[in-house]
Amino acid sequence: MGGYTRRDVLKLGGGAAAAGLGFPAVLRAQQKEVIMLGLWSFTGAFSDVGPVLDRGMKLALDERGMKVQGKSIKYITRDDETKAGSATRRAEEAVDSDGAKFIIGPWSSGVALAVSEVAKRKKVFHYFSGGTEDISGARCHRYSFQWAASPYTAAKTVVDTFMQANPKAKRWHLLVADYAFGWSVEKYVKEVGKGHGIEFVGADRHPLGEREFSNYVTKAAGHKPDVVVMINFGLDAVTGAREIFNFGL
Template sequence: MIRTASSAAAAVKTLALSAAFGALALASAVSAQAADGVKIGILNDQSGVYADYGGKWSVEAARMAIEDFGGSVLGQKVELMSADHQNKPDIGSNIARQWYDVDNVDMITELTTSSVALAVHELSKTKKKIDIVVGAATSRLTGDACQPYGFHWAFDTRALAVGTGGALTRAGGDSWFFLTADYAFGYQLEDDTSKLVKQEGGKVLGAVKHPLNNTDFSSFLLQAQASQAKVVGLANAGLDTTNSVKQAAEFGLMAGGQKLAGLLMTLAEVHGLGLKSSSGLVLTEGFYWDLDDRSREFSDRFFKRTQRMPNMIQAGTYSAVLSYLKAVKAADSKDPDKVAAKLKELPVDDAFGRNGKVLANGRMIHDMYLFEVKKPEESKKPWDYYKLLSTIPGDKAFFTAAESGCPATK
């Protein structure tokens, strides 16, 4: 085939046009990506058993973090989305998939309910997207279920077990019976606490499983009462804990000499119960509004917006969102690999976490606090509910990366 000068010129012109159109398409794609901004999703229970535990209050805490950061990062607006997963893993996974595939959400956080968190955690691994779990407890998230883009922030079942389980056993509560929520979180909390009880020389006399969002605990409490265990451990949360405590009082468990341990109990549940019903309970949290000036300043601002003080889930969500935005800025990119590396590199020092650090398995290490709920006459002002019994250093409260069972750290 003989190519003429005119045909060669036409070919060059066609190539130039193709290159121009290619460059224009690339520029449009980049522009569209920039227009998408940085998207963060709060996925949690907003209408069920954990609605006060996290719920819309966590959404407000995330909004505060975005505002405190300045509302944008890398020249892009930060957009906040939220949805109610109804404590169902299939619903949670479907929402997360829609957010990742269609809405271009960059990070999902809060993720109350361990079964939902584990499902979204696995999806995030597949999609190579960042998730930062705050409201779910299972230590498996940074243990055997760990993954490169997954993080766990405010607390976990191991830290709760070390705090409440270890302290009560050492104080003489050396026999235990568990009321356990019948799903992943309850199993792990019972298992982690049982191990700590036995390590401290105590024994577990039995356990009973109850459905999530249960209302009648009478048969379960009768079994706990019959066990004559010194401590009845509530391996549940939210309204399940509130209902357990109320009905335990009606059955006279505490009056009969048994100690009730709220293994995952927060300020929200204590507020719902009132001091008359909850005084004397021992619990572990990673945050309290009246700890120091920084916690009070944040909590006062939160209160003005919500008319309530934050618990560790809401304060932890604030910290998770703020830390993510700091990591994006430090990485100078939304690229998940680069952001994940920065999350593990940057210290955590904010209203929630003091001198926090993120381990190789994604676990954020920070101090935890053992509290006792005050008697009504000891409370001097609204929301003055806790007496600090002890501070548990982060390296004592949480598994090390090597201890966690995370395959990536072996």
């Protein structure tokens, strides 16, 4: 890559950097316009987040005049349904049929891991959030870039800040989304928590898209925790928080 590092690419900024530094797929491209795929959850567990991310992407492109490296940008979207199978299929279709050279998204870490493999195989640029350490660790490769905080950073920031404000809240029960993001953050919440003398009195994992949290909350209450920690996101977090509030925890 001409002596450039991944950090250089990120400093220069997503699509423009990739186009300028010559990723193989970009070098082969002959289109007069650059096709960018926004792969978002318009349905499924993260359907509340997908439209917001799509609007943000459109705003960012509009601010750049819908151009990169002198070429016009054509922005297309697909619904990943918050499912790895749907996301990989639609990513491949966009690359093969629409000529997409850049994939932005998905939001879900587990889904993003699957799409990352498509980017690697198709040799196209992949830029996404994601909260699992595998993305930038064991399954890292030259075509995918992660912009979100690492699971360790996210866990440490929350745990340290909370304990500064609530030093006596030592009994914690965890409610964890059962996929890549949840596993990684759970690991580091427990690791950081040990330094604060936190006792983890229980932990439950729930499937992505869970809509009934009463059993989880009842079990958590039985452990008499000082804190119920939710390691989830989107509608799962909204539904879980509502149930915890209704239960009086």
